[in-house]
Ligand code: SF4
């Protein structure tokens with residue numbers, strides 16, 4: 043490899059941001075001043091290339107500090123990590139949260155996705171356009187606002203997120219409500235953030251936050267998103283609101299780390315057997331048996347093994363993983379430790395979506411505390427097993443929730459999915475055997491080990507065991523995360539959330555990649571097999587309730603726009619097909635051209651997307667639209 | 679032609695291809711098996727010397743038991759697999775892929791595209807006159823080659839050839855996302871400001887003519903490009919001791935472009951700037 047850099051110079055700030063992450067450069071080859079020895083001794087090369095995976099964190103470092111990625115900053119990062127400048131540019135332009143053009147330090151993301159659109163984000167955007175600036179253009183006060191896909195705050199729709207670049211950590215995202223027993227919020231000062239969440243958002247509220255982000259109102263605690271909080275029947279949500287998310291002692295006092303002790307007593311194979319016997323299947327949407335995945339990973343002769351926790355929750359309407367991570371971060375840390383032990387992995391990557399600053403802050407704190415107390419590190423709990431967790435932040439790309447796209451993203455490449463086979467258990471992260479599990483899946487492992495597989499499997503149905511988290515949003519009185527045993531009816535769930543509205547139009551089940559069910563289908567059992575039999579899917583647990591004030595064509599258009607925006611662009615059926623789908627829906631909505639012809643066109647393109655796309659995004663991009671046409675008679 | 683060294687013997691595996699039992703060496707792709715059996719599967723992003731990115735999806739076939747179709751160019755044949763290449767589903771996807779591509783890019787210089795569009799009865803026009811197109815102007819920023827990304831199907835071959843599979847220069851990469859994805863150098867700069875070393879290996883592999891010799895681009899613009907009238911002569915490059923094979927494409931007694939045979943075990947079609955572009959001295963210019 044013979045790399046040529048651009049010689050654009052980084053500013054002092056940019057250099058400092060990178061050096062803070064990577065340490066000072068060691069030689070002229072990496073961008074330090076050139077010394078005599080540098081002329082005799084070439085450094086970098088293989089050693090630096092091994093750090094390619096630090097590319098995304100380095101881009102974040104500069105973006106956090108300066109707000110955008112200049113040519114000089116990119117060039118300096120490339121020198122430090124021996125990354126070809128063309129590739130770094132390709133990576134930087136892949137993620138929505140980065141900009142390679144100058145922009146103000148404050149960026150305001152206003153969610154325009156399904157739940158927020160139903161709750162009036164359109165008016166918020168119109169107000170901002172009138173009183174602030176056009177989207178994407180900088181306004182006085184050093185701010186730019188832009189529409190955003192789902193921010194995972196749907197229970198408080200319409201939602202907005204302000205990110206501020208700069209060196210000093212500020213306030214704005216703290217938890218205002220004291221933890222158990224009225225103890226003060228024990229958030230350590232060092233873990234500051236430069237983010238402010240405004241939800242529900244009003245134009246006035248946003249303008250005030252933009253003007254004085256440090257005075258932004260505190261976010262409600264995570265339990266505010268759990269209407270069932272305190273219910274003794276809760277399993278996964280049981281500690282939310284009960285423990286202080288910053289306190290490891292609280293977590294232990296509430297039963298934390300019993301699962302890990304049991305795991306050490308059972309041994310890795312025993313843990314896998316327990317998870318298999320419990321019948322746990324993945325909660326990320328694909329419903330693959332978790333025990334089989336772990337077993338296959340553990341069995342691979344190639345080493346090292348890796349564990350990846352998929353916390354890139356980006357499906358529109360999904361926010362359960364956020365609530366879990368914000369309200370009970372140690373649970374995820376413990377569950378990952380168990381999973382690492384069972385799969386023979388000594389390193390776990392927690393890939394967290396970039397739009398979750400509060401979860402990032404709390405998990406960072408939790409991981410540090412666990413490390414301090416010997417619950418992570420070279421000798422976990424004195425059992426001789428080494429395991430540690432590294433948190434990686436995404437930067438605004440739905441596709442990075444695809445299990446193989448995550449690998450590319452962590453490795454410092456564009457978040458494009460890989461073709462399968464080979465499957466991750468064989469060749470995953472860094473080409474090594476890898477188990478990828480979603481947050482909710484992992485957290486299920488704790489009750490399985492604490493109470494035993496048999497007890498776990500008694501809840502739910504025969505092929506869907508345990509409980510499931512549902513993200514209820516839209517037109518209900520009590521939106522939020524609900525936990526129900528598998529087998530409950532959709533009607534029961536809606537009842538808990540305040541009942542379906544009298545003028546119910548449809549429920550979107552499973553998110554943008556899922557489908558709609560009609561008001562007369564509310565008896566559909568919420569299990570994997572039950573929804574499948576009814577031609578629907580549980581997907582990631584989205585339950586978006588729409589009444590008849592919502593314009594269905596506009597919802598469909600937003601779904602199409604979402605897929606068009608989020609397609610990685612790698613394969614033709616998805617890259618162009620999602621564009622054609624959106625165009626046809628526009629024509630139908632505007633009633634230009636023959637609707638029948640366009641519906642036929644949608645079906646034909648949709649069929650090819652489903653059959654021939656490389657990954658799940660393209661394969662499911664037509665599901666919701668199809669179900670709206672077939673089940674709701676959307677365009678009749 | 680240079681002799682190709684013998685590979686160690688490989689195990690044969692058996693599977694069913696369009697109803698007939700087939701045996702191929704282990705590691706063969708379904709496409710290898712199809713070609714061996716004399717079947718003509720359309721391919722665009724596949725290439726003989728690079729690992730295919732299987733991004734175009736025009737070669738999809740049906741594998742029994744699989745939920746989705748499989749790209750023949752990169753799916754390896756497995757024992758007892760049952761593969762059908764000509765089913766309704768496979769043909770439908772190929773047709774749509776051709777329509778999607780032809781409606782968004784310019785396939786006029788893509789070999790065989792017109793033939794396949796006809797065979798699969800693809801109608802790229804049916805997405806209407808407002809269908810989004812790539813819509814790029816040719817980038818003419820140096821005297822050696824032209825990048826006309828309006829013709830690019832994003833097969834990633836030039837990226838792989840410039841990067842780790844051939845040249846190791848890494849001057850070009852993929853930038854942007856979704857429909858806005860483009861092949862690009864750092865900062866989307868002119869080629870002259872990039873890391874490009876003008877080996878032209880990307881032109882060698884480009885399947886659509888999106889990358890072409892400036893000479894070819896100019897002659898096409900002038901309407902004087904006439905492939906029928908060209909002769910091809912393979913010779914040895916005289917510049918240095920490596921001894922790469924050059925294929926000179928000559929029209930009206932003038933060299934109009936230089937390619938290199940891909941089955942040459944030394945170069946696999948790679949050349950450097952001198953061999954690829956340094957032919958004017960032959961014509962005393
Ligand atoms: S289906 Fe879409 S997201 Fe998936 S690889 Fe293809 S272009 Fe990328």
Ligand code: SF4
Pocket residue numbers: 829830831832833834835836837861880883884885886887888889
């Ligand atoms: S320029 Fe040519 S080789 Fe490169 S991606 Fe486009 S079509 Fe493929």
Ligand code: SF4
Pocket residue numbers: 915916917918919920921922949950951952953954
């Ligand atoms: S093409 Fe370049 S490397 Fe090959 S023989 Fe000619 S001068 Fe040498």
Ligand code: FES
Pocket residue numbers: 153154155156157158159191192193194195196199200201358359360
């Ligand atoms: S936060 Fe707006 S739709 Fe989810």
